[in-house]
Amino acid sequence: MPYDWTKSVFRFMKTLTGRIRGVDRVPFFAIIDEQFISRIIGITTREILSSPETYANCLIKTAEFIKADTIQIPSAYAGPAEAYAFAEANNKMNSIQWYDYKPLAIKQGEVCKTEEDIEKLEIPEHSKIDLWDTTYKTANIIREKTKFPQAMGLGIWSVVQELRGINAFKDIRKNPDLLLKLCEKIYESQLDSYNDWIEKVGESAIIMYTGYAFNKHMMSFKDAMKYEGQFIKRFQKKINSPFFLHNCGTRPYFREVCNEIDFIAVNGSHPLNIKYWIDFKKDFPKVTIMGANIDVSRELFTGTPQDVEEKVRENIINLAPGGRYIVSPICCLPWGVPIPNVLAIPKAIEKYGQYPIKGAQ
Amino acid sequence: MKNEEILTRIKNSIVEGESEKTIDAVNEALKKGVDYKDILNGAIIKGAIKVGELYEQEEYFLADMLMAGDALNAAMNILKDSFIEISEGASKGSILIGTVEGDIHDIGKSLIVSLLNGQAFDVIDLGSDVPPEIFVEKAKEFKPDVIGLSGLLTMSISKMHETILLLRKEEIPSKIIIGGGVVSKNSCAMIGADDCAKDGWVGIKKINKIISDTKRG
Numbered sequence: 001m002p003y004d005w006t007k008s009v010f011r012f013m014k015t016l017t018g019r020i021r022g023v024d025r026v027p028f029f030a031i032i033d034e035q036f037i038s039r040i041i042g043i044t045t046r047e048i049l050s051s052p053e054t055y056a057n058c059l060i061k062t063a064e065f066i067k068a069d070t071i072q073i074p075s076a077y078a079g080p081a082e083a084y085a086f087a088e089a090n091n092k093m094n095s096i097q098w099y100d101y102k103p104l105a106i107k108q109g110e111v112c113k114t115e116e117d118i119e120k121l122e123i124p125e126h127s128k129i130d131l132w133d134t135t136y137k138t139a140n141i142i143r144e145k146t147k148f149p150q151a152m153g154l155g156i157w158s159v160v161q162e163l164r165g166i167n168a169f170k171d172i173r174k175n176p177d178l179l180l181k182l183c184e185k186i187y188e189s190q191l192d193s194y195n196d197w198i199e200k201v202g203e204s205a206i207i208m209y210t211g212y213a214f215n216k217h218m219m220s221f222k223d224a225m226k227y228e229g230q231f232i233k234r235f236q237k238k239i240n241s242p243f244f245l246h247n248c249g250t251r252p253y254f255r256e257v258c259n260e261i262d263f264i265a266v267n268g269s270h271p272l273n274i275k276y277w278i279d280f281k282k283d284f285p286k287v288t289i290m291g292a293n294i295d296v297s298r299e300l301f302t303g304t305p306q307d308v309e310e311k312v313r314e315n316i317i318n319l320a321p322g323g324r325y326i327v328s329p330i331c332c333l334p335w336g337v338p339i340p341n342v343l344a345i346p347k348a349i350e351k352y353g354q355y356p357i358k359g360a361q
Numbered sequence: 362m363k364n365e366e367i368l369t370r371i372k373n374s375i376v377e378g379e380s381e382k383t384i385d386a387v388n389e390a391l392k393k394g395v396d397y398k399d400i401l402n403g404a405i406i407k408g409a410i411k412v413g414e415l416y417e418q419e420e421y422f423l424a425d426m427l428m429a430g431d432a433l434n435a436a437m438n439i440l441k442d443s444f445i446e447i448s449e450g451a452s453k454g455s456i457l458i459g460t461v462e463g464d465i466h467d468i469g470k471s472l473i474v475s476l477l478n479g480q481a482f483d484v485i486d487l488g489s490d491v492p493p494e495i496f497v498e499k500a501k502e503f504k505p506d507v508i509g510l511s512g513l514l515t516m517s518i519s520k521m522h523e524t525i526l527l528l529r530k531e532e533i534p535s536k537i538i539i540g541g542g543v544v545s546k547n548s549c550a551m552i553g554a555d556d557c558a559k560d561g562w563v564g565i566k567k568i569n570k571i572i573s574d575t576k577r578g
Contacts, residue, residue: 035516097465097490102516105465107489166468170431172424173378217542217560219422250542250559295545296515302547334543336519 005146008069012326013149016206016244016265016288020323026316026353027069028346029267029290029328034074035102036333037062044100049075052137059138060146067346071148075135076197078155078190078210080104083162084131085189086111089124101335109165115175118164118182126193127200136200149205152197152241156231157213157224159186172223179227187231194239206264207235207243214257215249221256232261244290248331258284269295269330278318281325289319291328294345300329300337305344312348320353321360327353364395368404371436375408375479376415378428380435387439397440401481405436409480413562426472426561433479452483454572457499457535458509459487461520466513469541472561473509477568493524500533506572508533509564510554512541522552529553536571540564 011027014020034045040062041048048058055073063071075081083106087095095110112118126132139150160168160182171179197204213219213228236243244265245257254266265288266280277292292315294300299307312327319325327349333342352358367390374382390400412429415421421429456477460470467489474486485503487495500508508528510521521539528537539554540561549557556571558564 099463102463107465108467161468166427166471169424169427169468173428216419217423219424223422223424248542297518297543297548298545299547301518302545302551332515334515334518336516336522 003064005148009146009148012069013205015323015326017242018286018288018324020355023323023355025355026320026349026357027326028067028349029070029072029326030063030066030068030345031072031328031330031332032059032062032066032068032074033103033332035335038101039335040065045102045104046098046100049131049134052134052141055134055138056141056145059142066342071142071146072151072208073135073138073142074103075131076139076151077153077208079153079158079162080106081131081135082155082159082186082189082193083111085124085126085129085193086121086159086163088129089122090117106162108162109167112163112165112167112182115178118178118185121163121182121185123185123189123192126189126196132193132196136196139197139201143201150201151206151208152194152201152204153208153210154190154194154235154243155210155212155228156183156186156190157218157228158210159189160227161212169219172219172227176226183227183231187234190235191238194235204239204241207239207241208246208267209235209243209263210246211257212247212249214245214247214253216251216253217249221253224253224257225260229257229261236262244288255280255283258287263287265290265324265326267291267328267330269293272298274314274318277315281319285324288324288326290326291330292319292325294327294329296329296331296334296337300341301334303341305340305347308341308344309348309351312345313352316349316352317357317359320355321357364390364393364399367393367395368399371400371404372408372411375405375429375432375436376411378425378432380428380432383432383436384439387436391439391443397443400436400440405433405440406480409433409476409565412476413565416562423468423472427475430472430475430479434475437479437481453481453569454506454576455483455485455503456507456509456568457485457487457496457503457505458511459491459496460489460511460513461517461524462490462492463520464512464514464517465489467511469513469561470509470511473511473540473564476561476565480565480569482568482572493520493527496524497527497531497533500528500535501531505535506575507568508535508537509568510537510539512539512543515543517541518543518548518552521554525553536575538564538567538571 213224242264246267267290544557
């Protein structure tokens, strides 16, 4: 029987926007990257990215294999792919590292090693960069085949870290003006990629905002607003689509940031205490929770399918009643996670996630 | 100026992350004939501990830790230049550290290296994207008390596992600690590491404990 993407799209979009009338069950959002695709499909990263058709088919097949309700193109996320664009625009492709079975990476701090590198940093034209062109075409193919509305990714600090490395953190204290200059350039670059997306793919139904600055491990909340938050507010003035905040850090500022900035959803796994998420749902009833405390380095990695089932059940009975909850392991599914553990997620959703939720707290 | 005052000045300049002030104060202390061990134990290490406390109290963040790390390193470099024997005489232990293969993130690891250097440990930093075979080769060469495997990416756990299996197979006796946002007590036990740390400061504390336990034992 063909995979019913129409139902998945309905389930996901309705839950995300808090209108669960007619939704049969809790949706499943998975972040699938090249590593996981390689594992399921059995081809290398370069083969996956060799054409938009191959890339799209690999993503669709992998999502269907794990029974996810969503498809997110990994290279549309504002991390390595955006750093790749900067590296290419600034003749620093030697900072890019390709791997056979996982996403490309950039040597942190290579592109903006010196202050002069930041001053002279050229903003990439994404339409001229093969990786981005492939990404846009892939988004169109996926939408055509599944009707799943593709999400564009934005993010400032995730790119700052890639380009400036550890010096970015020293700049917070030593050279804040220079750091802001870098943030401004990344902001301009992100607008360029967003405008290309609009032209080539169409309006993004939702923006996946990767907000790595919003983590106590990284910086104070005040600095996070300075180097990330203010740019989100500026993006939101230019972009009509709703934003969801992705942060896979272990000490995120979800509560603080949701008091300052409008997000339709937050996507994270920490804190691990379910009570945090129950209270979050009460205090932010219009923010959908994607994830809660399902962490890839814990039960998914070291546990059994039964452990995973119990974790998904705990989240569903506490957070799904009334809607605005989407099951999501955080972050990317690593190489060593047993496949039966991943497949335990959709099984648990089938078992416990049918509306109305049974055994709700 | 009394010794106590200059030691306080060194400590405070480290806590404030002021490398130049730290260098001036350490040079001044040496000029006045303050014993390097007093500078090390009475100012530098106390400064490092204070920085860690402020981090735990959420008054300090990564940026402050890095600035303090630079000041610590500046102080240690002067001491090492002035007293060649310090690394042997006063070293608290040796650590071999690197980010595992396939992961080129090095912010957390660099922070640890900086703070460990500043606390009189001998640190061999293998950099990032380090294959398991290199960890084994360097461990045989340097015989470190502790081997630190760092990683940011979720996929790094598998590579940490592979590295630990090879280190154990080659009968490397060093204690192994894994570090990074992706590690947990469960994953630590599962892949056979001796301990784990979610962030740099916790890592420093655990390395201190492992080494003092090892030396006591």
